[in-house]
Amino acid sequence: MSITIKEIAELANVSSATVSKVLNDKAPYISDETKKRIFEIVNREGYIPNAVAKSLKVKSTKTIGIIIPDVMNLFFSELARGIEDAAEKRGYSVILCNSDNNEEKEKKYIQVLQEKMVDGIILTASEKSVERSLNMRKIPMVLLDRDINTDVKVGKIFVDNETGEYEACKYLIDKGIKEIAFISSNVISKSSSQRLSGYKKALLDNGIDVDEDLIYLDSYTIETGFNGVNEILKKRNFKGICCGNDLIAIGAINALEDKQINVPRDVKVIGFDDIQISKYINPPLTTVKQPIYQMGKEAVDMLINMIHGNEMEYEIILKTSLIERMSC
Amino acid sequence: MSITIKEIAELANVSSATVSKVLNDKAPYISDETKKRIFEIVNREGYIPNAVAKSLKVKSTKTIGIIIPDVMNLFFSELARGIEDAAEKRGYSVILCNSDNNEEKEKKYIQVLQEKMVDGIILTASEKSVERSLNMRKIPMVLLDRDINTDVKVGKIFVDNETGEYEACKYLIDKGIKEIAFISSNVISKSSSQRLSGYKKALLDNGIDVDEDLIYLDSYTIETGFNGVNEILKKRNFKGICCGNDLIAIGAINALEDKQINVPRDVKVIGFDDIQISKYINPPLTTVKQPIYQMGKEAVDMLINMIHGNEMEYEIILKTSLIERMSC
DNA sequence: TTATATTAGGTAAACGATTACCCAATTAAA
DNA sequence: TTTAATTGGGTAATCGTTTACCTAATATAA
Numbered sequence: 265m266s267i268t269i270k271e272i273a274e275l276a277n278v279s280s281a282t283v284s285k286v287l288n289d290k291a292p293y294i295s296d297e298t299k300k301r302i303f304e305i306v307n308r309e310g311y312i313p314n315a316v317a318k319s320l321k322v323k324s325t326k327t328i329g330i331i332i333p334d335v336m337n338l339f340f341s342e343l344a345r346g347i348e349d350a351a352e353k354r355g356y357s358v359i360l361c362n363s364d365n366n367e368e369k370e371k372k373y374i375q376v377l378q379e380k381m382v383d384g385i386i387l388t389a390s391e392k393s394v395e396r397s398l399n400m401r402k403i404p405m406v407l408l409d410r411d412i413n414t415d416v417k418v419g420k421i422f423v424d425n426e427t428g429e430y431e432a433c434k435y436l437i438d439k440g441i442k443e444i445a446f447i448s449s450n451v452i453s454k455s456s457s458q459r460l461s462g463y464k465k466a467l468l469d470n471g472i473d474v475d476e477d478l479i480y481l482d483s484y485t486i487e488t489g490f491n492g493v494n495e496i497l498k499k500r501n502f503k504g505i506c507c508g509n510d511l512i513a514i515g516a517i518n519a520l521e522d523k524q525i526n527v528p529r530d531v532k533v534i535g536f537d538d539i540q541i542s543k544y545i546n547p548p549l550t551t552v553k554q555p556i557y558q559m560g561k562e563a564v565d566m567l568i569n570m571i572h573g574n575e576m577e578y579e580i581i582l583k584t585s586l587i588e589r590m591s592c
Numbered sequence: 593m594s595i596t597i598k599e600i601a602e603l604a605n606v607s608s609a610t611v612s613k614v615l616n617d618k619a620p621y622i623s624d625e626t627k628k629r630i631f632e633i634v635n636r637e638g639y640i641p642n643a644v645a646k647s648l649k650v651k652s653t654k655t656i657g658i659i660i661p662d663v664m665n666l667f668f669s670e671l672a673r674g675i676e677d678a679a680e681k682r683g684y685s686v687i688l689c690n691s692d693n694n695e696e697k698e699k700k701y702i703q704v705l706q707e708k709m710v711d712g713i714i715l716t717a718s719e720k721s722v723e724r725s726l727n728m729r730k731i732p733m734v735l736l737d738r739d740i741n742t743d744v745k746v747g748k749i750f751v752d753n754e755t756g757e758y759e760a761c762k763y764l765i766d767k768g769i770k771e772i773a774f775i776s777s778n779v780i781s782k783s784s785s786q787r788l789s790g791y792k793k794a795l796l797d798n799g800i801d802v803d804e805d806l807i808y809l810d811s812y813t814i815e816t817g818f819n820g821v822n823e824i825l826k827k828r829n830f831k832g833i834c835c836g837n838d839l840i841a842i843g844a845i846n847a848l849e850d851k852q853i854n855v856p857r858d859v860k861v862i863g864f865d866d867i868q869i870s871k872y873i874n875p876p877l878t879t880v881k882q883p884i885y886q887m888g889k890e891a892v893d894m895l896i897n898m899i900h901g902n903e904m905e906y907e908i909i910l911k912t913s914l915i916e917r918m919s920c
Numbered sequence: 921t922t923a924t925a926t927t928a929g930g931t932a933a934a935c936g937a938t939t940a941c942c943c944a945a946t947t948a949a950a
Numbered sequence: 951t952t953t954a955a956t957t958g959g960g961t962a963a964t965c966g967t968t969t970a971c972c973t974a975a976t977a978t979a980a
Contacts, residue, residue, distance in 0.1 A: 266729045310729065312703070312706050312707055312729055313707055314648075314707070314709060315704075315707040315708045315709065316644050316647045316648050316653060316708065316709050317648050319644045320642075320644050320645050320648055325644060325708075327687070327708070334673065335663060335669045335672050335673050335676070336666075336669050336670055336673045336868065338664075338666075338669075338868075341663050341664050341666075341669040342664050344663050344688065345662065345663050345664045345690060348663070348688055348689070348690055349690070352689075352690075357687050357689075357704060357705075357708065358687065358688055359655070359685050359686065359687055359688070360672065360676055360686055360687070360688040361676070361680075361685075362673060362676055362677070362680075375640070376643075376685060377685075378640050379640055379641055379642070379643040380643045380644065380653075380655070380685065381642060381643065381644050401594045401638065401640055486872055511872075514872060518874055521874070540664065540666075541869050544814055544839075544842060545873070546846055546849070546874075
């Protein structure tokens with residue numbers, strides 16, 4: 265193997281305690297000559313401290329785990345990047361786990377992360393997985409976009425989807441449009457129901473009745489956007505669409521183009537998320553940006569606060585923002 | 593903290609050695625009763641083995657590091673997923689590092705991965721970073737799409753870009769087209785020069801002269817695709833375009849649409865990479881698929897072979913495949 | 921001059937597992 | 951009946967650090 269602190273100590277004619285203190289800058293009473301000598305030897309020999317030995321002693325690995333459904337999903341890859349950047353800045357490494365929303369995989373990953381003694385875990389996971397793991401050992405955790413109540417405190421980070429969708433819809437109304445469709449997912453989750461209620465609230469607040477025939481709910485996919493437009497058009501005409509996410513918006517635009525309906529002239533389309541490709545499609549998509557990257561940073565900050573046992577908020581809600589492009 | 597193997601041993605009235613053997617299935621001479629008793633206590637107490645202590649002793653962390661420019665890049669997020677899936681199947685965790693192609697960050701990450709005693713590293717990095725780190729401590733490494741020669745053996749994984757582009761161009765030729773443009777990046781890298789030579793070779797092999805006016809080289813971006821079409825059209829007409837990657841193809845299609853040139857009727861467009869969005873654009877993009885996910889798997893298989901000191905190939909070259917969609 | 925700080929470092933016990941070796945009792949073989 | 955093998959465990963060193971405490975010499979204060 266490679267050189268250890270003990271061997272460095274011998275080369276420098278000091279004890280390993282002294283080397284340790286010097287390298288960790290905890291050496292108030294070590295002479296400058298000795299320090300210099302140690303540093304020289306360390307560099308010459310290419311000494312690399314063994315962090316696992318250190319971790320064993322100090323009970324901290326400076327590593328966190330993240331469990332997400334799939335890094336290939338644009339939403340989560342941005343989240344992962346936000347997390348990793350923030351973690352790196354604060355001296356932590358991150359172990360990446362893809363769960364595919366599979367409960368078995370979630371449990372397994374939580375188990376190995378605990379075995380590897382990560383200092384904390386950031387995750388989007390089912391209620392069961394989280395509860396079970398917290399029974400086994402309490403470990404700092406922050407949950408993303410999941411509202412679970414447990415005995416032990418976990419951090420939670422949400423996005424204010426309702427206000428986001430409200431503003432999106434209001435934006436179309438302010439452009440003088442009253443006939444606004446809504447195409448989104450029908451999965452029962454906090455975020456999707458919030459987006460729907462934001463849409464309805466904006467209409468009602470502006471004296472427009474909610475017309476259920478203008479609402480099409482299926483899933484967060486391009487196909488849903490495509491089908492939604494076609495189905496709604498059978499019953500109603502509209503001048504604007506609020507989409508539950510950007511993929512739906514892409515599908516909707518494709519369907520409209522097929523019918524020679526111009527976007528944005530004839531129909532204005534607004535998405536949600538602001539995934540990377542949204543600015544590259546034709547026309548570039550106006551959308552409600554979720555602060556995905558920032559969510560990652562906030563999650564890390566929250567987690568590290570928990571790790572340090574600081575006083576803190578255990579729940580924070582982030583704001584969305586409207587990105588104006590050409591589709592409206 | 594949580595319960596240790598020693599405490600489990602006391603509860604079971606055996607030594608910690610016995611518990612360790614039982615839990616690691618290395619207990620040929622322990623009675624079934626004792627085994628059962630130990631397992632019961634382990635479950636009841638929710639014992640979680642401390643992997644860092646284990647790692648210190650057995651000198652293996654069952655963890656690998658990956659250093660990539662950016663997980664948000666669709667290419668690398670797919671690669672990361674391929675790596676993580678393969679690693680998980682073989683019992684390894686992966687630490688994710690984003691380098692932004694920054695040499696300082698590469699070096700820093702390599703250092704912390706070595707300190708954390710990862711069993712190996714998969715990376716795309718500059719020559720300098722790799723050489724320097726290998727001087728400090730030899731650690732199993734596999735490089736992706738980078739050709740570096742060092743004293744110590746490192747694994748390498750390439751994609752056969754030349755054949756890929758050759759087949760793409762040949763595909764257009766077989767459709768009866770002779771006027772084929774080429775828009776790509778001018779960065780000097782193995783992959784980009786291979787794609788160019790694949791294009792030229794296909795033309796020459798089929799009795800078509802290479803016309804430099806049909807070639808536009810800038811960068812791997814949408815803008816390059818857009819500008820490339822417009823610039824080339826000033827000098828030449830063409831019926832097909834081979835694009836250096838899918839983003840360029842997207843830009844090219846946009847430019848053609850602007851000029852009322854229909855794809856694929858008037859001009860056929862073919863991309864490279866097969867990133868996720870390519871199947872969703874309009875028209876869905878015909879492209880040369882790189883086996884990105886598989887590269888990840890091959891990389892971890894190679895790395896684990898190196899870790900185990902197995903006999904193996906230190907260089908493998910993967911094939912591309914043509915994905916036929918609507919743009920041709 | 922004596923007592924007290926200050927400076928410069930060393931000792932050795934952890935941290936929580938694994939594992940090479942040891943031992944004793946029982947069983948099987950000679 | 952004696953010897954050898956098998957079975958069921960235990961002892962203690964070790965992995966590479968950190969750190970609470972100790973010591974001894976020198977400097978400073980009273």
